[in-house]
Amino acid sequence: MRVVVDSIRMREADRLTIEMLNSNGIILMEHAGTACVRELEKEFGRRLIEKKVLCIAGKGNNGGDAIVVARQLKSKGVNVKLILLAKPDDYKGDARFQLEIIRNYPVEIEVIDKDRSDGLEVFRKNLSESDIVVDGIFGTGLSKPVEGFYRKIIDAINNDFNGFVLSVDIPSGLFADKSTDIYSHIKANLTVTFGKIKPCHVLYPASKSCGRVVEDWITIPDFVFEKVGEYFYLIGKDDIKPLKKDFPPDSHKGTFGHAGIISGEKGKLGASILASFAALKSGCGLSTVYIEESDYPFVSSFYPEVMFYLAKVKNSDDFLTEFLNTKSAVLIGQGLGVGEYQKSLVKKVIKLFDKPIVFDADVFKNFTVDEFAEYTKGKEIVLTPHPGEMSSFTGYSTKEIQENRIEVAKEVSLKTGAVVVLKGYQTVIANREKVFVNTTGTSALGTAGSGDVLGGIITSLICQGYSLINAVLLGVISHGLAGEIAENAEGREGVTAGSLIDKISKALNYGIE
Ligand SMILES: NC(=O)C1=CN([C@@H]2O[C@H](COP(=O)(O)OP(=O)(O)OC[C@H]3O[C@@H](n4cnc5c(N)ncnc54)[C@H](OP(=O)(O)O)[C@@H]3O)[C@@H](O)[C@H]2O)[C@@H](O)CC1
Ligand SMILES: [K+]
The missing domain is CATH 3.40.1190.20 (Ribokinase)
Incomplete structure (x- = not known):
């Protein structure tokens, strides 16, 4: 039986970890980025060093995770470029903190926001020069279906990019708590999610767009999840044996x-x-x-x-x-x-x-x-x-x-x-x-x-x-x-x-x- 949490419970687990354990969002974010890098290394092995990785960061904490990925990959000698989908001043909190850090690293950063007239053209060019996309556009903070500029970005990744897509936490555009796949969203090869899996990772048809899903605990202890409770349990054939009763021989x-x-x-x-x-x-x-x-x-x-x-x-x-x-x-x-x-x-x-x-x-x-x-x-x-x-x-x-x-x-x-x-x-x-x-x-x-x-x-x-x-x-x-x-x-x-x-x-x- 696997525990599935929705975005409200996940936010509560983040909050409790930070408050109860005197931790902070930056630590969790670092672990989130580390988990993504580890999964890319598992996926590509030594060939990762030959790949060109495009990390795409929205202005929320999901983007903050993608910035951590860019920094860590660079530190490992991987060829990486960071795209910011909003102006640097629009990044706040932990994501802003990550942006300040990565500026000290020799990572190429380009801002492609909705006000840039050649934005999509430049974005497509970047895609054509890359082998791997790290999708940090939206995570659990998605508040409405994606339209306009962001939709065009997502369409470009889905339609014009032939490489490998790792979605950070949630394929951007999917609602974490829903099974629907009718709105514009990323179709990922691999999704690395944090804490516990969310409904969209396992409920059909949304689950089709997640590719392989890896859950990483980002150091949030189980006793925190016991406090917030589960949204539902995922059950399968491995639960048959523990559910079976023993009958006496007589x-x-x-x-x-x-x-x-x-x-x-x-x-x-x-x-x-x-x-x-x-x-x-x-x-x-x-x-x-x-x-x-x-x-x-x-x-x-x-x-x-x-x-x-x-x-x-x-x-x-x-x-x-x-x-x-x-x-x-x-x-x-x-x-x-x-x-x-x-x-x-x-x-x-x-x-x-x-x-x-x-x-x-x-x-x-x-x-x-x-x-x-x-x-x-x-x-x-x-x-x-x-x-x-x-x-x-x-x-x-x-x-x-x-x-x-x-x-x-x-x-x-x-x-x-x-x-x-x-x-x-x-x-x-x-x-x-x-x-x-x-x-x-x-x-x-x-x-x-x-x-x-x-x-x-x-x-x-x-x-x-x-x-x-x-x-x-x-x-x-x-x-x-x-x-x-x-x-x-x-x-x-x-x-x-x-x-x-x-x-x-x-x-x-x-x-x-
Ligand atoms: N909390 C923690 O400690 C940890 C969290 N972690 C990470 O944080 C992620 C959640 O971060 P988050 O809450 O900042 O939300 P996120 O998904 O980045 O997006 C919010 C941004 O998107 C925008 N926006 C929303 N919908 C939109 C739309 N349709 N179209 C356009 N814009 C839209 C919205 O803008 P607004 O609507 O507020 O103007 C806001 O700017 C989570 O998935 C995980 O990856 C990990 O680091 C571990 C520690
Ligand atoms: K994402």
Whole structure:
């Protein structure tokens, strides 16, 4: 699990380091520059000395870092030139301090600011004479999308420069805390970031523009980050092993729990069968699908391991009570359909069952989040909407949700008390305390029934006694990994929900002897 901080937390970490530890910005800036130089040395080895490096400094502290890089490279005998994108008098604070120092070094410095009529022409000439660009235009202090003069500078680097681009902290123009890549920004080969990684380094599509990302601590101790807290945790396959529970050797079907899957409408019963088999393949002891008696002939022959509870009338308190009585956790929503009948079925399950419930798919089309929260107060619940379902549930457009995945997942979790799983590329998981972003998965998971399989896995893990949050983390990571394993074996086109089910166990045992 990697800690990701946003720019506010990062600024707070800088501030605490300076105040609590009697450090100062100049020291941190020196370490930031040193980290960039070290990474360039790693990248180019002895050839670095043959390269021409163009350090480009905006007037903020990101520019200050780039000035340190220029000075240190010069001290190592590298051919370096410094471009200032503002007049020297506009540089303030630590960046100004760095400018005063570098003036004592034999570094060529050229001012190319917005008032210079031949600025762009001269800038392009500089680019054409360079092998490496160090981008210190904007970092975490970007306040609005880049336009005008700076945009032209960024476009020139992206379009007219064929060499290597190292971005200092953030590719200039990307917003540190956002996943969006729609505004003008640098496309880097390497980004060296300070303290901890920021959202833009790991959230797609912004992450595409960062190249390889290196995190350097610039001497900010971990106890400072413990004080400021994380924005979210990045999770992946290496977290599977630490999340896994040990079961004693005398464990039996009872230990592993009994999953209950409440089926949907005729024609969509397959979703529940898939979820039920996925639950078994994820380790629960028993799995039973609740169906209407008349549906039985359609589903009886799929998987012999899956059991069925046949209700004469599905929406009956008596049948539901008898079914729910023996279950460790239930899953409801897949293929459910929309309408009053469905709503009342969901409400009954909430009323009659006092153990964890996983809600999926059509549940989110039957309720608004506020209405739903009224019914589920005090319950242990998991919600697994995809962005379209989240849109019906919350009233936000799918676009708004996709641009603010973390905030939306957090908000729904706060309103409902649920562990929220906002599906999609880089699934977001939120409970009231923490947010996680998953890194496993592939576009091959975009196949019919893939979400049903995830619902089954999570329900199964809850049945086995995992806490809700751990069941969700383990479920989401291993579902994504099962997709990767299936894609490697069968190619993207070949992956179906069935192939995911086949690979779950392998994924759940990743890294375990
Ligand atoms: N704090 C520390 O101790 C350490 C910080 N470190 C480094 O500092 C970086 C953060 O520095 P920062 O806060 O000075 O902001 P930065 O990204 O340089 O940019 C601000 C400048 O850009 C301008 N500007 C903004 N948006 C604009 C736009 N769209 N178009 C045009 N102009 C725009 C803005 O001008 P303003 O809007 O204020 O007029 C201001 O002048 C951080 O990423 C890391 O690299 C490290 O050295 C480690 C220690
Ligand atoms: K930058």
